[in-house]
Amino acid sequence: MxxxxxxxxxxxxxxxxxxxxxxxxxxxxxxxxxxxxxxxxxxxxxxxxxxxxxxxxxxxxxxxxxxxxxxxxxxxxxxxxxxxxxxxxxxxxxxxxxxxxxxxxxxxxxxxxxxxxxxxxxxxxxxxxxxxxxxxxxxxxxxxxxxxxxxxxxxxxxxxxxxxxxxxxxxxxxxxxxxxxxxxxxxxxxxxxxxxxxxxxxxxxxxxxxxxxxxxxxxxxxxxxxxxxxxxxxxxxxxxRGIDSKLQLTRDILPKENESAVEIKEHQNDLITAQILALKKYMTEKEPFLDPSLTIQELSNQIDIPVRDLSILINHHMDQHFFDFVNEYRIQKAMIILKNPLKKDLTVLEILYEVGFNSKSSFNTSFKKYTNLTPTAYRNAS
Missing domain, CATH: 1.20.1070 (Rhopdopsin 7-helix transmembrane proteins)
Structure with a gap:
């Protein structure tokens, strides 16, 4: 040929x-x-x-x-x-x-x-x-x-x-x-x-x-x-499947939100501190991160903070993407379970589903990023 x-x-x-x-x-x-x-x-x-x-x-x-x-x-x-x-x-x-x-x-x-x-x-x-x-x-x-x-x-x-x-x-x-x-x-x-x-x-x-x-x-x-x-x-x-293109990035929202920042700076700082404490408390006590499909809109509805304010709070004032912010709580929950002798029979796969992940690769990547160890290595290090 x-x-x-x-x-x-x-x-x-x-x-x-x-x-x-x-x-x-x-x-x-x-x-x-x-x-x-x-x-x-x-x-x-x-x-x-x-x-x-x-x-x-x-x-x-x-x-x-x-x-x-x-x-x-x-x-x-x-x-x-x-x-x-x-x-x-x-x-x-x-x-x-x-x-x-x-x-x-x-x-x-x-x-x-x-x-x-x-x-x-x-x-x-x-x-x-x-x-x-x-x-x-x-x-x-x-x-x-x-x-x-x-x-x-x-x-x-x-x-x-x-x-x-x-x-x-x-x-x-x-x-x-x-x-x-x-x-x-x-x-x-x-x-x-x-x-x-x-x-x-x-x-x-x-x-x-x-x-x-x-x-x-x-x-x-x-x-x-x-x-x-x-x-x-x-x-x-x-x-x-796609996402909503009308969602705005925090950097696109900030100029509008900060037009009068000079006048209310002290009040704003107190409000931000209170919102961060309330958010962290809610995440710890209510554990909304256990929902694998949690979005910032859903969390906004739960904690009663406007989604634009919540986006600025997490992505700008806390200097974290919402993605990383939520997964950090999931990893902390997974770390507790991995160290719990009463749950030693749970497999890593079962744990990742329990804490809100639904992908093994995503869980392993996030876990290693947060702890510098794989989930198995972390469990065996105790």
């Missing part, structure tokens, strides 16, 4: 897996319809790009305008992926008219192609296709796609950064898995996209053999990543 045939086989496999997953995402009954449909759309745009590997030359010659249009659809792939990331992070995300702005590069490229390519005669179109690597329009397309990769990679990781900060200030277990998953898939995807930039540079050089092998490697990696995503999505359906 020659390299072209091998590429064609891998391309067909990748297209088949992507179409299968896209069909599943479009038809599955779930509350996360928007996120699923956005990722299904991303997969379809990926398929449109990928079929170029095995489309016959005869078909391309008969439908050159369709082939040129296929090139331009690449400009929609990353905007759809970006919107997918937002929709998974934030459960209240909805598509708005303003999101059509992401289609501007696609529209602009097609406008250039209409004026320069689409209305050429068949001979000139074929000449353009065969010599596309030397054509300025093709250079422009590749440059714009590379710029998109850079800008959207920055945009995606800024969204993930915001999600992580909001989550840590307002939630506890178990949604960190969503951030880890989205960070993983974004890192993998954009690694492939940056490799594709390097691969496309080879297109405009004399290293034809290197260009061919780069295509083989990229196609293999694309197939591998697609299969990985399928397995991950099927095994971890909980990864597709």
């Amino acid at each position: 020659d390299i072209d045939s091998f590429l064609s086989v891998m391309g067909r496999m990748s297209v088949f897996v992507s179409l299968l997953l896209a069909f599943f995402l479009f038809t599955v009954k779930t509350q996360n319809k928007l996120a699923n449909r956005l990722f299904a759309s991303y997969l379809l745009f990926f398929v449109v790009d990928d079929i170029g590997i095995f489309i016959s030359e005869a078909f391309i010659k008969d439908y050159l305008n369709l082939e040129f249009f296929r090139w331009t659809t690449c400009a929609l792939t990353l905007p759809v992926f970006y919107l997918y990331i937002i929709s998974v992070c934030f459960a209240d995300f909805r598509l708005r008219t303003k999101h059509l702005l992401h289609a501007i590069p696609f529209v602009f490229i097609n406008a250039v192609f209409i004026s320069k390519i689409y209305f050429l005669n068949d001979v000139d179109k074929m000449q353009f296709y065969e010599q596309r690597s030397q054509m300025p329009e093709f250079y422009f397309l590749q440059l714009m796609l590379a710029l998109q990769i850079i800008l959207y990679s920055i945009g995606v990781f800024l969204v993930l950064k915001k999600y992580k900060e909001i989550y840590r200030e307002n939630y506890t277990n178990p949604k960190t898995s969503i951030f880890k998953w989205l960070f993983q898939i974004s890192t993998v995807f954009f690694s492939l996209y940056y490799l594709s930039i390097a691969k496309n540079i080879l297109r405009f050089t004399d290293f034809e053999v290197l260009w061919i092998w780069a295509n083989v490697i990229m196609q293999f990696l694309a197939l591998l990543v697609t299969c990985w995503f399928v397995l991950k999505a099927l095994n971890h359906p909980e990864l597709f």
Whole structure:
């Protein structure tokens, strides 16, 4: 089997897996319809790009305008992926008219192609296709796609950064898995996209053999990543839940809250001290942290402190994220149980559930961060 045939086989496999997953995402009954449909759309745009590997030359010659249009659809792939990331992070995300702005590069490229390519005669179109690597329009397309990769990679990781900060200030277990998953898939995807930039540079050089092998490697990696995503999505359906994007970070609230801070500084300090003491007393006596899904909104309702004030109290005045604040009480409770000879028969798994965790990895990470020991080592150290 020659390299072209091998590429064609891998391309067909990748297209088949992507179409299968896209069909599943479009038809599955779930509350996360928007996120699923956005990722299904991303997969379809990926398929449109990928079929170029095995489309016959005869078909391309008969439908050159369709082939040129296929090139331009690449400009929609990353905007759809970006919107997918937002929709998974934030459960209240909805598509708005303003999101059509992401289609501007696609529209602009097609406008250039209409004026320069689409209305050429068949001979000139074929000449353009065969010599596309030397054509300025093709250079422009590749440059714009590379710029998109850079800008959207920055945009995606800024969204993930915001999600992580909001989550840590307002939630506890178990949604960190969503951030880890989205960070993983974004890192993998954009690694492939940056490799594709390097691969496309080879297109405009004399290293034809290197260009061919780069295509083989990229196609293999694309197939591998697609299969990985399928397995991950099927095994971890909980990864597709979001948080409320309207929640504000403490640093965004503070300027408004502190406008008259100079005038009431002493009174405010006394109030803050009293609120901190009341909060700590409530956490110790009522143990709300035993609820594994405790949020700052729920704790606010229980202790009768406005959620904005409670967020500032914990995240600013106590200098802790809500996530760490709650888990500290859980760890302290776990430490007492681990040292209790009457509960020596309890397994670590049973203890972590008892104190409010529902993930062994999260419990071990938090416990070691707080004590510098694993739960088992801490128990045996007595």
